[in-house]
Amino acid sequence: MSQKYYEFFCPVKVIAGKAALEHIPYELTGLAAKRPMIVTDKGVRAAGLLDPVIAACEESGLEIVSIYDDVPPDSSTSVVRDIAGIYRQEKCDAIIAVGGGSAIDTGKAVNILVSEGGDDIAKYSGAGILKHPLKPFFVVPTTAGTGSEVTAVAVITDEKKGVKLPFTSSFLLPNAAIIDPRMTLTLPPHITAATAMDAMTHATEAFTCMAKNPLSDAYATAAIRKISQSLLKVMDNPKNAEGRLELAQASTMAGIAFSNSMVGLVHSLGHATGAICHLPHGLCMSLYLPYVLEYNLESIREPLGELLLHLEGPEVYSATPVARRAEATISAIRKMRDQLYKRCQLPRTLKETGKVQESQLDQIAEMALDDGSIMFNPKEVTLEDARAVLRRAWA
């Protein structure tokens, strides 16, 4: 009897494409919501990205009752409590998170408080604490990388205790993710590149780590194909709406893939580097991806070789001997990073970032070893292994 087993779950309605934002009023009405609140950050508002969302709702006679636009990059328990207070005061009945990872995580956490009651979000930290569906919650991503719109996780900082609180529950998943190319058209080149490499890493690790499964594989490969076909086109022509939509969809697909198959050592090292050196997450992913694939190579040779088809297309794939495909996949990823460096100086090594010191590598290695995602890496990582990968990624 086969020992294989997997679980796959994604109940999020994906609303993607031209005029997707204009579906928000209809979808909210379908959930009996009439008084939505927008949760976002100042950057999103300043970039004018709220305007089409508000216009889409007002045109359908749906009033946005309240807008909170002060979500910080690392959202905290007090921010969540304040927003929940405004939601209650204004008698809102739904949340629309517009932004990147922080705004989306804040929206998820606020939804816990306004649905479950109370002011202390820390009470709901952990896995499986929530037992009931929450209020209607929509997400409009403004970056194409995190995949938070389809993940059942949120992380909020408890500023008093100085710790990050994780929240995990399928009830955190939004009712709908609205993917509209207008929302990512103005993303600056280096953020476009870093977030796309974040999605690329989600998909690559989903496809090569221990919890891979046939359904997450399908999403992961489709995401990789979209990114490899569209990223450089968008870098060359940032107003390419079709390419932007492809990247945004790829990010969502990679999010669906990794939230059902988890990630590995790239994320363990990336989380540690982000915490110690304060580098953006997407950049960390881009930095470590080829070095970790080289480290894992003999454990993932077959699936990694398959990715060549999705990265380079059928001609390159068929012209490459089977025994060389895994190495060719890593070369293709390196080539993509070189192209991104040429276009927007996205660093390829830790040294190129100018923000990491060689003396910090040991600390990063030690912290990475305690990261939850290391459990799903196909190879057992020792401290010496992590140090070796970091040394290779240094310069």
Added chain:
Amino acid sequence: MLLKRIQPMVFQARRLYVDIMFQVMGRALQAVSEVDETVQNEARALPKGLLFEMMVMPEGSRLIVEHTGDGHFHYHGQSAPRPVDLSIQFKHIAHAFLVLSFQEKTSEAFANDRMLVDGDVSYAVRMTRVLNRLETFILPKLIAKRAVKEYPANLHLPEKLISAARIYLKVATNFVETVRP
């Protein structure tokens, strides 16, 4: 018909096996923390007094150990003196049996969603490494290879045999001490 008659006995045998394995593992965790420096170094990062539990949902067998400080564990049996800090929970006894009979690696069981972690995930990662280290000592290499993600290349036979003998001796002593009135 025969299968129907045998099934309750099979279930009972499985429950008994899981129960005994938890008792052995709990005592062996205490023992390995007394004999192996690598385990002690892993455990030192855990808070003193941390109560770790492995259990079968909803109210099945369990083992509880406490980090008493300086990398040492103390086995508490099936009952905790206070609420546990970290719990690794098998969703069903069938899943616990798969892992404890070495048909599925601990890391595979996590990847296959057979188990849940309630508590700090970083501590769970450490405890998984401790469990893996324990298994490489107390199981024959062929079986240990089925239980852990990667059998350590630097663990040679003499070290393995000496450590295993010391762990088994301590487990046996602990069994005798706990059953003696």
